[in-house]
Amino acid sequence: GQQVQQSPASLVLQEGENAELQCNFSSTATQLQWFYQSPGGSLVSLLSNPSGTKHTGRLTSTTVTKERRSSLHISSSQTTDSGTYLCAIDRGTGGYKVVFGSGTRLLVSP
Amino acid sequence: EAAVTQSPRNKVTVTGGNVTLSCRQTNSHNYMYWYRQDTGHGLRLIHYSYGAGNLQIGDVPDGYKATRTTQEDFFLLLELASPSQTSLYFCASSERQGGERLFFGHGTKLSVL
Numbered sequence: 001g002q003q004v005q006q007s008p009a010s011l012v013l014q015e016g017e018n019a020e021l022q023c024n025f026s027s028t029a030t031q032l033q034w035f036y037q038s039p040g041g042s043l044v045s046l047l048s049n050p051s052g053t054k055h056t057g058r059l060t061s062t063t064v065t066k067e068r069r070s071s072l073h074i075s076s077s078q079t080t081d082s083g084t085y086l087c088a089i090d091r092g093t094g095g096y097k098v099v100f101g102s103g104t105r106l107l108v109s110p
Numbered sequence: 111e112a113a114v115t116q117s118p119r120n121k122v123t124v125t126g127g128n129v130t131l132s133c134r135q136t137n138s139h140n141y142m143y144w145y146r147q148d149t150g151h152g153l154r155l156i157h158y159s160y161g162a163g164n165l166q167i168g169d170v171p172d173g174y175k176a177t178r179t180t181q182e183d184f185f186l187l188l189e190l191a192s193p194s195q196t197s198l199y200f201c202a203s204s205e206r207q208g209g210e211r212l213f214f215g216h217g218t219k220l221s222v223l
Contacts, residue, residue: 033211041216042214042217043153045213048211088153098143098155099169102150
């Protein structure tokens with residue numbers, strides 16, 4: 001089964017609203033990263049957060065390792081935040097295999 | 111910021127064709143990866159390498175070969191391309207394994223007719 005599940009699959013917001021993205025994973029993760037993918041573009045790492053809470057700019061990630069879940073909170077969303085947000089875990093199985101979720105597609109309208 | 115360059119950006123071939131996708135990273139990273147991205151599946155790891163001459167199998171290796179000729183260069187080879195390999199391919203690199211940041215190229219869109 002899918003090892004990394006993200007929800008919601010898509011999200012539409014008005015500019016200024018907050019977004020909450022969820023990531024659940026079914027296997028032990030030694031590392032967890034959130035990525036941003038612009039429409040038709042490449043992926044950029046936003047945060048590495050294997051446990052606890054991390055902030056960068058308007059982004060806050062909270063990972064509860066025991067419960068195998070992580071969230072990404074985007075405050076005061078902007079139209080430039082539109083794109084796909086991907087969660088990825090490193091299973092740490094002795095080889096480096098980063099497994100990605102299918103992503104949450106975010107659309108922020110003005 | 112690490113630079114990962116993929117070529118070509120777009121490629122069209124026919125079933126049974128021979129395709130080579132190239133990736134070069136210029137930040138002396140040890141690890142390099144090839145992923146494919148398909149709707150409904152997210153990114154899936156095809157092959158990866160932790161140094162020149164090394165190759166590790168990923169999660170969806172069937173139909174793909176890869177070769178790491180130098181620390182900078184990692185190639186993905188499709189020797190008998192099939193329509194199921196139509197996809198968006200990403201190359202990535204990282205300095206070490208175990209949670210280091212991944213740096214991605216801009217992707218290669220491959221269409222197999």
